Amino acid sequence: MTSPLHKEKGAELSRRDILKSGAALATVTLAPGVTLMAFGGKKAAAGEDMPADGLKPGARWGLLIDAAKCPEDCSACVSACSAELGWENNGLETDPQWIRKVTLRDKETGRTNSLPVMCQHCESPPCVDVCPTGASFKREDGIVLVNRHTCIGCRYCMMACPFKARSFVFAPVSDQKSIAPRGIGTVEGCTLCVHKIDRGDGTTACVEACTATGNNAMMFGDLNDPESEIAIAVATYASVELRADLGLNLGVRYQNI
Amino acid sequence: MKNLLTSLLAVLALAIAPAHAQELFPSIPKALGEPHPEGNEYWRINHPALLAHDRDLVVLEGIRDVDASLVGCVVCHAVNGPDQGPVPMPVDAGSPDNSCQVCHQFVAIEIGCFVCHASVPSKEDVAMILPQYSADDEGWRDYMEDLAALQEAPQ
Numbered sequence: 001m002t003s004p005l006h007k008e009k010g011a012e013l014s015r016r017d018i019l020k021s022g023a024a025l026a027t028v029t030l031a032p033g034v035t036l037m038a039f040g041g042k043k044a045a046a047g048e049d050m051p052a053d054g055l056k057p058g059a060r061w062g063l064l065i066d067a068a069k070c071p072e073d074c075s076a077c078v079s080a081c082s083a084e085l086g087w088e089n090n091g092l093e094t095d096p097q098w099i100r101k102v103t104l105r106d107k108e109t110g111r112t113n114s115l116p117v118m119c120q121h122c123e124s125p126p127c128v129d130v131c132p133t134g135a136s137f138k139r140e141d142g143i144v145l146v147n148r149h150t151c152i153g154c155r156y157c158m159m160a161c162p163f164k165a166r167s168f169v170f171a172p173v174s175d176q177k178s179i180a181p182r183g184i185g186t187v188e189g190c191t192l193c194v195h196k197i198d199r200g201d202g203t204t205a206c207v208e209a210c211t212a213t214g215n216n217a218m219m220f221g222d223l224n225d226p227e228s229e230i231a232i233a234v235a236t237y238a239s240v241e242l243r244a245d246l247g248l249n250l251g252v253r254y255q256n257i
Numbered sequence: 258m259k260n261l262l263t264s265l266l267a268v269l270a271l272a273i274a275p276a277h278a279q280e281l282f283p284s285i286p287k288a289l290g291e292p293h294p295e296g297n298e299y300w301r302i303n304h305p306a307l308l309a310h311d312r313d314l315v316v317l318e319g320i321r322d323v324d325a326s327l328v329g330c331v332v333c334h335a336v337n338g339p340d341q342g343p344v345p346m347p348v349d350a351g352s353p354d355n356s357c358q359v360c361h362q363f364v365a366i367e368i369g370c371f372v373c374h375a376s377v378p379s380k381e382d383v384a385m386i387l388p389q390y391s392a393d394d395e396g397w398r399d400y401m402e403d404l405a406a407l408q409e410a411p412q
Contacts, residue, residue: 055319139319147316148373149309174349176375178328178382183373198319 054198059141060123060224061192062251063207064233065115069217072114075101077218080209081118084193086177096167098190099206104257113257116206116218119144119165119190120242121251127157127166136187142223142251143192153185162243165189192251223251283363286356287407289400290333290387301360304330308370327370330357332378332386337404345401350376 081099082088089095099118105111125144127136135151138144146157146166158166166189173183179195182188193204203220210218221230233239234253241250293300300307304325311323334356335347348354350371353362357376361368370376383400384392390400 054321137317139317141319145316149312149316173373176373178331178375178379181373181375186373194319195321198321 055139055141056222057140058224059222060251061142061197062121062221062223062230062253063192063204064219064221064230064239064253064255066217066219066255067113067115068256069215070114070116071215072101072103072112074114074213074215076209076213076215077101077116077206080205081190084177084205085180085182085191086175087180087182087188094168094170096169096188097164098167098188115254115257117163117165117242118206118252119161119192120163120248121190121192123249123251125248126160126162130156130160132156139194141197143194143197144189145191145194146187146189148181148183148186148188151186153187155187157187161189162246162248283359285359286334286336286354287410288333288356289335289403289407327374328378328382329386331374331376332383335378335404337401337408344397345405347377347401347404 078089078099078101085098087096087098089097089100099116102115102117104113104115106113121142121144123138123142125136125138127144128138131137132154133150133152135147135149136144136157137147153168155168158164158168166187168187169182169184171184176182180191193201193206196202196204207218207220210216219230219233221228223231223234225231226235237255239253239255240257241248241253307325308327308330311325312327314320314323315326336352336354336356338346338348338352338354350357350368352358355376357368357370375382378386380392380394380397383390384396387400390396
């Protein structure tokens, strides 16, 4: 049986592959008289193979969060995200929230649950559907991002997101991290630590912090790689997506909620 | 008479030109690191297009090892600032002495980059771009000393 998590296309010949293979020649002849000029990173220009640089083809990065292991009084993931990416939430309504702790309570039984909620990195992201400039986009490896170069700050994506995962930068920002540029007039949200993924760290700031506390409630990995710890875990144990009724196929899954 | 006046003005203009030559162009601070192989003139003209091209590679395709990175600009073209406490720092893009601002203020073009991007490098940025400096306090001190020496050197 094919899990919906494996719906994403595999390593087909992408534009990137075409650029890569043509990089040594610098141009690719598409048709007589039509050539595609190929520029690329240093590695592409050297004709080296992937994926030392650039995104992993066919990957679907995701998180698995076990709410049973997440204590209500712990917010290590939130502090780690804030420190790593240089945003600060002082409790004002206008402050950014790339990740937040949410407490759920079952009205019938009174059972409470605490869990972190961030961008769920949907396979079919509503934020991408509504973006008028294409700034809200999904990378080939499933990470949903805002390209701030084209973001006009209209905040349609914030309205479309069922998880309230995006924030707007209302005030001028200084002392940004070079790995996470952010500034006034643009929308932002969890990047799934894309800078760490591209660097090959194989983890995110929140997962690192969660593991460091000893709670081990969060797991990061490639859902499309059947050998990965996260793919084995979701194949073995029950897990759910938030708002599964929307059929968005989320990259973030929860256990015990 | 009219011709005489014109030539007189032309001579006069030539005579005063050297005195104003220095004000005709901004004095661009020297930079650390290897010079651009394409030459400074090429980069002065083409840096917006080069940066715009490579930013799309980084953001959309995750290719981080690019030729034109803003972190690279900020590290090599940093300008030693006035002493700000125990740890010296380069000036940020708000200062008229900033390498980018020297030209941008001269031509009255606002820089959009630093609304979002850091205009002052971190220790890690310096070590990444210029591996001769280590990503610690010692490396930072050497970096700042070399920046100061550059700016004291005759142009």
